[in-house]
Amino acid sequence: MTSSRRKLVAGNWKMNGTFAANGELVAALLAQLPRDGASVLVCPPAPYLQQVAGLLTGSRIALGAQNVSEFDSGAYTGEWSAPMLREIGCSHAIVGHSERRTLFGETSERVAAKTEAALKAGLIPVVCVGETWPERSAGATEAVVAGQLGPLMGRVNMAGIVIAYEPVWAIGTGKTATPAEAQAVHDFIRRKVGAVDAAAAAGLTILYGGSVNAGNAAALFSCPDIDGALVGGASLKAQDFAAIVRAAAT
Numbered sequence: 286m287t288s289s290r291r292k293l294v295a296g297n298w299k300m301n302g303t304f305a306a307n308g309e310l311v312a313a314l315l316a317q318l319p320r321d322g323a324s325v326l327v328c329p330p331a332p333y334l335q336q337v338a339g340l341l342t343g344s345r346i347a348l349g350a351q352n353v354s355e356f357d358s359g360a361y362t363g364e365w366s367a368p369m370l371r372e373i374g375c376s377h378a379i380v381g382h383s384e385r386r387t388l389f390g391e392t393s394e395r396v397a398a399k400t401e402a403a404l405k406a407g408l409i410p411v412v413c414v415g416e417t418w419p420e421r422s423a424g425a426t427e428a429v430v431a432g433q434l435g436p437l438m439g440r441v442n443m444a445g446i447v448i449a450y451e452p453v454w455a456i457g458t459g460k461t462a463t464p465a466e467a468q469a470v471h472d473f474i475r476r477k478v479g480a481v482d483a484a485a486a487a488g489l490t491i492l493y494g495g496s497v498n499a500g501n502a503a504a505l506f507s508c509p510d511i512d513g514a515l516v517g518g519a520s521l522k523a524q525d526f527a528a529i530v531r532a533a534a535t
């Protein structure tokens with residue numbers, strides 16, 4: 286499927302950073318990122334969102350959170366809501382990252398509720414899906430991804446979200462899905478969404494995530510249904526992240 290979808294390169298800093306390190310990283314990004322081309326998003330830890338919002342003022346880099354509550358306000362100790370994220374300058378929020386699903390028990394139903402809350406507040410949710418290695422080995426990749434997408438479809442406007450396909454076995458392992466393996470799942474996701482909303486599917490940004498680096502990004506981005514990347518480790522190194530952004534622009 287050919288398209289005019291603009292590529293997006295997103296950095297998920299995970300639970301890393303200090304005031305000093307964030308300042309250095311953002312300064313280096315502002316110096317090294319190309320002036321145009323792919324859209325760029327960074328997702329720092331919540332305590333640093335306001336700091337990074339300030340550092341990004343006037344730049345073309347968008348700001349996102351790594352998680353968001355499904356509730357708007359109230360007695361939910363330790364949580365933060367989509368309206369709060371909007372107020373401090375976020376445009377995006379990662380939802381349902383595999384680390385949230387496996388380490389913090391987020392179900393696909395809860396991920397759908399969070400996605401809905403984010404959309405309602407005007408955030409663009411970056412919804413993560415992906416299979417484990419045993420699931421892939423068992424030939425269950427499509428069934429797993431379909432199961433993760435299921436609660437979303439029919440509940441949220443799929444035209445308002447970004448999907449990130451992140452095979453769990455490729456996250457932080459240095460083991461990337463081959464471009465062909467990733468493309469096959471991206472195509473599956475687009476067809477699945479297309480079955481309920483053809484226009485949304487055609488415009489849907491589907492990111493690949495899992496050990497993306499400066500060396501493998503270009504080949505992934507050359508696939509017709511890979512619209513960018515959600516980058517973990519390499520997003521903490523300005524030079525590597527900038528190289529990935531440049532690879533998305535060509």
Ligand code: 13P
Nearest residue numbers: 297456457495496517518
């Ligand atoms: P790595 O790029 O470190 O494999 O992490 C991927 C990821 O989980 C991004 O959300």
